[in-house]
Amino acid sequence: MYLLGIETSCDDTCAAVLSDQKILSNVISSQVNLHAQWGGVVPDIAKRAHQQRIEPVVKTALNRAKLNIQDIDIIAVTQGPGLAIALSVGLNFAKSLALEHQKKIIGVNHVEGHLLSNFLQNRRGLPLRSQSFPALSLTVSGGHTKIVLIHHIGQYQIIGETLDDAAGEALDKSAKLIGLGYPGGPAIERLAKTGRPDFLTLPSPLPDKKILDYSFSGLKTAFYYQIKDWPKSKIAKNLPDLAASIQNAVFSTLLRKFELAIQKTQPKLLLLSGGVASNLTLRRKMRLLAKKYSLPIYMPFKKELNTDNAAMIALVAFYKAQKQQFSDPDTLDVNANLEL
Amino acid sequence: MLILPLFPNYQKALTQTAAEIQAGNLVVFPSDTVYILAVDPSNQSAVNKLLAFKNRWPGKAISIAVLDVNMAQKYAYLNQNTLDLYQNLFPGPFTIISPGKNLLARGIEAENQSLGIRIPNSPPVLDLLKILKKPITATSANLSGRTPHYSISAFLKTLSLKKQSLISLVVDAGVLPRNKPSTVIDALESDLKILRPGQILLSPDHQIISNSETETSQVAKHLLNKIKNYSPLKPIVFLLSGDLGCGKTVFARALAKNLGVTQKILSPTFVIYNHYSLSHPTLKSFYHFDLYRLKNDFEFKEIHFFEHFNCSSIYALEWPENMGQKNLNKLKKITTTIPILFHYLGPTQRQISFTLPQP
Numbered sequence: 001m002y003l004l005g006i007e008t009s010c011d012d013t014c015a016a017v018l019s020d021q022k023i024l025s026n027v028i029s030s031q032v033n034l035h036a037q038w039g040g041v042v043p044d045i046a047k048r049a050h051q052q053r054i055e056p057v058v059k060t061a062l063n064r065a066k067l068n069i070q071d072i073d074i075i076a077v078t079q080g081p082g083l084a085i086a087l088s089v090g091l092n093f094a095k096s097l098a099l100e101h102q103k104k105i106i107g108v109n110h111v112e113g114h115l116l117s118n119f120l121q122n123r124r125g126l127p128l129r130s131q132s133f134p135a136l137s138l139t140v141s142g143g144h145t146k147i148v149l150i151h152h153i154g155q156y157q158i159i160g161e162t163l164d165d166a167a168g169e170a171l172d173k174s175a176k177l178i179g180l181g182y183p184g185g186p187a188i189e190r191l192a193k194t195g196r197p198d199f200l201t202l203p204s205p206l207p208d209k210k211i212l213d214y215s216f217s218g219l220k221t222a223f224y225y226q227i228k229d230w231p232k233s234k235i236a237k238n239l240p241d242l243a244a245s246i247q248n249a250v251f252s253t254l255l256r257k258f259e260l261a262i263q264k265t266q267p268k269l270l271l272l273s274g275g276v277a278s279n280l281t282l283r284r285k286m287r288l289l290a291k292k293y294s295l296p297i298y299m300p301f302k303k304e305l306n307t308d309n310a311a312m313i314a315l316v317a318f319y320k321a322q323k324q325q326f327s328d329p330d331t332l333d334v335n336a337n338l339e340l
Numbered sequence: 341m342l343i344l345p346l347f348p349n350y351q352k353a354l355t356q357t358a359a360e361i362q363a364g365n366l367v368v369f370p371s372d373t374v375y376i377l378a379v380d381p382s383n384q385s386a387v388n389k390l391l392a393f394k395n396r397w398p399g400k401a402i403s404i405a406v407l408d409v410n411m412a413q414k415y416a417y418l419n420q421n422t423l424d425l426y427q428n429l430f431p432g433p434f435t436i437i438s439p440g441k442n443l444l445a446r447g448i449e450a451e452n453q454s455l456g457i458r459i460p461n462s463p464p465v466l467d468l469l470k471i472l473k474k475p476i477t478a479t480s481a482n483l484s485g486r487t488p489h490y491s492i493s494a495f496l497k498t499l500s501l502k503k504q505s506l507i508s509l510v511v512d513a514g515v516l517p518r519n520k521p522s523t524v525i526d527a528l529e530s531d532l533k534i535l536r537p538g539q540i541l542l543s544p545d546h547q548i549i550s551n552s553e554t555e556t557s558q559v560a561k562h563l564l565n566k567i568k569n570y571s572p573l574k575p576i577v578f579l580l581s582g583d584l585g586c587g588k589t590v591f592a593r594a595l596a597k598n599l600g601v602t603q604k605i606l607s608p609t610f611v612i613y614n615h616y617s618l619s620h621p622t623l624k625s626f627y628h629f630d631l632y633r634l635k636n637d638f639e640f641k642e643i644h645f646f647e648h649f650n651c652s653s654i655y656a657l658e659w660p661e662n663m664g665q666k667n668l669n670k671l672k673k674i675t676t677t678i679p680i681l682f683h684y685l686g687p688t689q690r691q692i693s694f695t696l697p698q699p
Contacts, residue, residue: 010611083611143610164589165607173584173609173632217607221585225684228583336615337603 001321002065004072004097005314006058008090009082009110010143013053014310017065017072020318021121025064026311028304029053050089058093061310069101074326076310076317079107080338082143087334095329106317107327111340113312114139114273115148115156117305118298120315127301136267138258140282141274141307142168142183145214145254147261148340150271153319156340159261160212167250168276170216174223174246178235188243189279195244200226202249204256212261219249251282255289262293270297277306341504343492346370346464346513353511354464358471365508366390368481368495372462373433373519373538374488375481375495376405382474387445390477393506396484402448403435403456403524405478407469415475416440416455422527428696430459431466432562433538435478435524448477454528461565464513480521491515547693549685553590559692560594563678567654569699570676572622575649577675579660582682587690591680592628592656599626599654608658609633613648625653631662649675 002024007014016026062069077094080087091107098105115137119129135150136159145162165173168185175184180191202222205215223246227235235242262270270290276282277299290297300306320326346353360367361378364386369378377393379386381404390402406412409426416438418426425436440448440455449455458478460466469476480488481495483503489495492512496504523538550556567576578595580588593605601616608614608630616626627648645667649655655675660668671677676697683691 084615161604162606163604166610169607169610177584217585217589222687224583224585225687 001074001318002067002072003074003076003314003317003321004058004061004069005076005108005310005312005317006054006090006094007078007110007113007308007310007313008050008054008086009078009080010086010308012308013050013057013090014308014313015054015058015061016310016314017061017067018120018311018314018318021119021315022123022125023120023311024067024123025061026304026309027057027061027064028307028309029057050086054089054093058097069097069103072101072103074317074321075103075105076108076314077105077332078110078113078310078313079332080110080335082110082336084334084336087336091332091334095332098329104321104326105329105332106320106325107332108313108316108320109338109340110308110313111139111144111146111148112156112316113309114141114144115150115271116153116315116319117273117300117309117312118271120300120305120311122301129298132268132296134265134267135269135271136258136261136265137271137273138254138286139274140167140254140272140276142166142172142185142276144274145216146340147212147258149261149265149267154323158340159265160214160257162214162216164215164217165220167214167216167254168274170220170250171247171276173220175243177220177224177227178239178242179232180239180243185276185279188247189281191240191243192247192281193240193244195240195242197244197248199238199241200245200249202226202245204249205253206257209260212257212264214253214257216250216253219246219253223249247279247281251279251285254282255285258286259289262289262295267295270295272297272299273306275307278303341507341510343510343512346511350464354468354471357468357509357511360509361386361472361476363508364389366393366506368492368507368510369465369468369476370462370511370513370516371405371465371478372431372460373480373521374490374516375492376465376478377481378405378468378476378478380472380474381444381448381477384445387447387477389506390479391447393503394479394482394484396447401437401450401454401456402477402479403458403522404444404448404475405458405460405465405469406475407466408459411469411475412438412457412459414441415443416457419527425525425527426459427698428694429525429562431461431565432459433461433519433522433558434458435522435536437524437526437528437535439528444475452528454526456524458522460522461562464511488521490518547683547691550587550690550692551688553594556587556590556690556692557594557597560591561598563680563694563696564595564598566696567676567678570697571699573651574674574676575651575653575655577649577655577657577671577677579677579679580656580658580682581660581679583684586682586684587692588658588682589630591682591692592658595654595656596626596628599623601626618654623652623654627653627655629655629657631657631659634659634662646670646674 013029017024147160149157180187524536526533
């Protein structure tokens with residue numbers, strides 16, 4: 001089965017071609033350069049760029065897979081959550097493509113894409129990963145922070161999620177506070193390597209062990225008020241220590257609640273996904289946690305699969321197609337607040 | 341003593357209450373804060389009855405509830421500062437003390453001729469005042485020095501039979517939410533003083549102080565009640581300014597919750613704005629903007645910012661300073677903007693100041 005995935009939920013225009021679980025092509029037209037001058041994602045800019053790029057990106061994906069649109073069996077497209085105006089560009093393009101070439105279409109939840117991104121394979125069908133359920137997944141990015149229990153593919157239970165800011169946002173905002181620009185996550189990671197994580201004492205949010213939700217807004221605030229009266233030179237001198245402190249506070253919080261979730265849900269498998277999953281420190285901490293509970297842990301096999309991509313969208317459609325869960329192209333619509 | 345439920349025969353309950361008050365009798369009535377003791381403040385024997393009931397020593401003032409600023413001006417001298425306070429705080433859980441005109445019964449004004457006035461944010465009290473066309477007393481239903489009551493049964497239990505016999509009518513609206521009594525503000529001198537802190541606190545420079553998310557929510561609720569005064573032809577935009585982490589998103593969340601949004605209100609920084617549908621009689625949507633990442637005028641044109649504003653939506657906008665003066669002026673022209681300034685006082689304490697525009 002050949003699947004074409006299209007994803008335009010935020011700042012990247014993405015298209016991918018899959019043969020079942022195997023990635024034949026995965027094109028991400030990253031708009032980071034365009035957004036760097038803005039310090040973030042801007043809806044209408046994103047929309048215009050999506051409109052300009054969607055066609056060439058899809059063409060490139062098909063070319064790299066050495067397929068024609070006629071060869072495709074199913075078109076998969078992100079329906080939400082995300083920016084309504086950005087999502088509609090991908091959805092409308094997918095719908096007209098499906099209509100023109102008489103293809104089946106499947107609307108996909110972006111977050112489900114992240115959850116299952118661990119089961120993607122390369123062209124040769126690697127890595128071979130057994131799926132044991134229930135699996136407990138941590139998805140961490142600039143827009144999402146969620147602990148989800150996967151009972152089996154298609155059945156999800158949100159165990160915990162952020163009540164305010166996403167973990168990636170806390171890192172991005174803290175980075176901006178100490179003058180590291182956007183996106184700040186990678187800069188924080190780089191600087192933190194040589195810093196002391198206990199340089200600042202930061203609170204640990206929602207200490208109640210019964211609560212598995214996250215809150216990062218207070219952490220960012222505490223960070224800000226500790227350094228707000230510092231002269232620039234003092235901040236500059238202590239950059240690595242500051243980066244290490246905030247990164248450690250964010251990751252400790254992530255791990256603390258995730259460990260509670262492990263104890264509560266007794267999963268057979270752990271999963272990590274989302275843009276922040278690229279961070280090597282977080283990956284190491286997660287591996288150690290998995291070891292402590294003697295559980296296998298999967299992370300997407302390639303760095304590009306952590307951030308937004310269309311391969312994960314096509315993969316969700318692959319599982320849905322096996323259950324004949326196709327969307328009606330007449331009623332398929334964008335849902336910016338789509339829940340899992 | 342008759343106990344009459346406020347509902348379902350709301351109108352009848354009000355008419356009967358009005359009749360009792362006009363006859364010079366004492367009525368226990370629900371308000372936006374606690375149950376109050378209502379009598380006609382211009383009827384000396386009714387006021388005597390109230391003083392006897394409360395065991396209040398004469399000379400200590402009894403506050404009154406009025407319908408609007410015009411009714412207040414009949415009985416007290418209001419200077420410009422006080423008029424501004426009325427504009428910002430009423431109707432709401434406040435009592436403002438001003439120089440009285442000595443037109444009411446003895447015992448209402450304090451010995452220094454000051455008069456405490458409230459415009460409660462309570463439809464039953466305001467509807468009652470509309471029928472009466474004159475003020476009522478609004479002192480809390482308790483004996484002097486005791487705590488106020490939120491339910492009728494709890495109140496009646498504390499009373500001797502002799503005290504009970506002084507009450508002609510009790511209008512029962514069930515258990516009231518545990519709001520604190522009103523915040524009492526002394527506006528006699530140019531410097532305002534807080535005499536009794538209530539559910540919404542004011543700092544010495546008249547700003548509201550919030551000690552928790554719940555209190556911030558009270559402030560949001562208070563402000564949402566004020567927007568009814570403004571033109572329905574212009575969208576309402578709350579402009580939330582202040583440093584990072586001083587409670588802007590918390591306030592936006594409180595607005596959303598008070599508007600009936602049940603979804604989680606997440607930070608819109610990443611996506612610039614979030615949109616929530618409302619099941620509200622006149623408002624269809626709540627937009628939560630965050631301009632944190634935007635920097636200059638050029639960027640504003642690019643996002644078609646102004647096309648997002650329409651009358652069937654209400655807006656909370658963080659980091660309005662990032663839009664530049666020119667855009668801000670334009671926004672002020674096409675919308676009713678309510679600037680709210682947040683200030684960090686301590687880890688759990690924020691100062692919230694706002695200026696309500698003229699309706």
